Amino acid sequence: xxxxxxxxxxxxxxxxxxxxxxxxxxxxxxxxxxxxxxxxxxxxxxxxxxxxxxxxxxxxxxxxxxxxxxxxxxxxxxxxxxxxxxxxxxxxxxxxxxxxxxxxxxxxxxxxxxxxxxxxxxxxxxxxxxxxxxxxxxxxxxxxxxxxxxxxxxxxxxxxxxxxxxxxxxxxxxxxxxxxxxxxxxxxxxxxxxxxxxxxxxxxxxxxxxxxxxxxxxxxxxxxxxxxxxxxxxxxxxxxxxxxxx
Numbered sequence: 001x002x003x004x005x006x007x008x009x010x011x012x013x014x015x016x017x018x019x020x021x022x023x024x025x026x027x028x029x030x031x032x033x034x035x036x037x038x039x040x041x042x043x044x045x046x047x048x049x050x051x052x053x054x055x056x057x058x059x060x061x062x063x064x065x066x067x068x069x070x071x072x073x074x075x076x077x078x079x080x081x082x083x084x085x086x087x088x089x090x091x092x093x094x095x096x097x098x099x100x101x102x103x104x105x106x107x108x109x110x111x112x113x114x115x116x117x118x119x120x121x122x123x124x125x126x127x128x129x130x131x132x133x134x135x136x137x138x139x140x141x142x143x144x145x146x147x148x149x150x151x152x153x154x155x156x157x158x159x160x161x162x163x164x165x166x167x168x169x170x171x172x173x174x175x176x177x178x179x180x181x182x183x184x185x186x187x188x189x190x191x192x193x194x195x196x197x198x199x200x201x202x203x204x205x206x207x208x209x210x211x212x213x214x215x216x217x218x219x220x221x222x223x224x225x226x227x228x229x230x231x232x233x234x235x236x237x238x239x240x241x242x243x244x245x246x
Contacts, residue, residue, distance in 0.1 A: 004044050011037055014095035027202050028091065036091035043096055050097025054111050057089035061118030065125040068208075071132030073215060080209035086118065087202045109158070115201050116154045122204070123147035123224065130218045139218065142225025149228035156235040 004010065014037060015021070021029055043053065064086055067079025093111060097103045127143025204224075211220035 002045060004041055007037065007041070010041060010099075014040055014099045016094070025202060027206065032088050032091050032202070036088050036095060039088065039092050040095040040099070043092065044099060048096065049100065050093045050102055050107055051110055053089065053093035053096050054107070054114050057086050057093060058114040058118055060089060061086040061114070062121060065118070065122045068122065068125040068129045068217075071129035073212070076129065076212035076217060077209075080205065080212045083122070083205045083208065084202075087205050090115070090201065112154070112158050116151055119154075119201060119204055120147045120151040122208070123150065123221070126208070126217060126221055130221055134218065139221055142221045145226075146221065146224040146228045149232040150224075153228065153232040153235040156232075156239050160235065160239055 005013065015033055016024075048056075061083060064079045064082035067075045067082065070076075090111070093107075094103075097107055123143045123146040127139045127147075130139035130143070131137070207220050207224070208217070211217040
């Protein structure tokens with residue numbers, strides 16, 4: 001059997017550097033990563049790659065969504081707990097990729113796409129669950145609003161991230177430099193809210209877990225159904241300003 005490094009050494013190899021970790025949420029740093037490294041160690045004894053771990057995370061997340069369809073109190077709690085495990089696996093795929101030296105932009109895109117699919121699917125499933133409980137079409141309005149808005153702004157967020165990697169080399173044009181500064185200094189009223197949601201997907205999981213336990217999933221659905229369209233508009237504004245540079 002292949003010998004894997006001791007846990008402390010494994011953490012330094014597999015997990016993000018301290019400066020990158022500071023961008024993640026308290027929940028990821030203090031809970032998820034403390035659990036994920038043990039799952040990672042088990043997977044390192046197998047030929048599973050980082051992308052295959054992402055595929056596993058996606059599958060588990062979609063299974064979690066199905067539990068919300070029934071509108072059953074206990075099924076919803078089970079779905080939220082399974083979703084919590086999916087978020088832990090989200091740390092595992094990166095850890096496996098770092099250990100195997102297979103980190104790539106394509107892998108990061110795949111991870112981003114997986115979140116886009118899973119979290120959008122969750123709100124659709126949640127709409128059906130709430131509908132079963134109140135027998136009203138209103139949950140579908142908020143559910144599909146949250147689902148579509150999340151999918152759009154999560155995609156746009158990735159586009160913005162890629163645009164940020166493009167640098168003008170040796171540019172002497174004062175107009176372009178001025179535009180770059182203008183975009184750099186532009187602050188959307190929803191920018192900080194957006195960042196906390198798309199960069200720390202467990203916020204959605206935490207909200208669904210709380211909503212399931214206290215049986216207030218309808219209100220959670222309304223909150224995301226209203227909030228996400230505003231965030232989507234915010235990202236459109238930021239993207240349009242960035243696109244002026246190219």
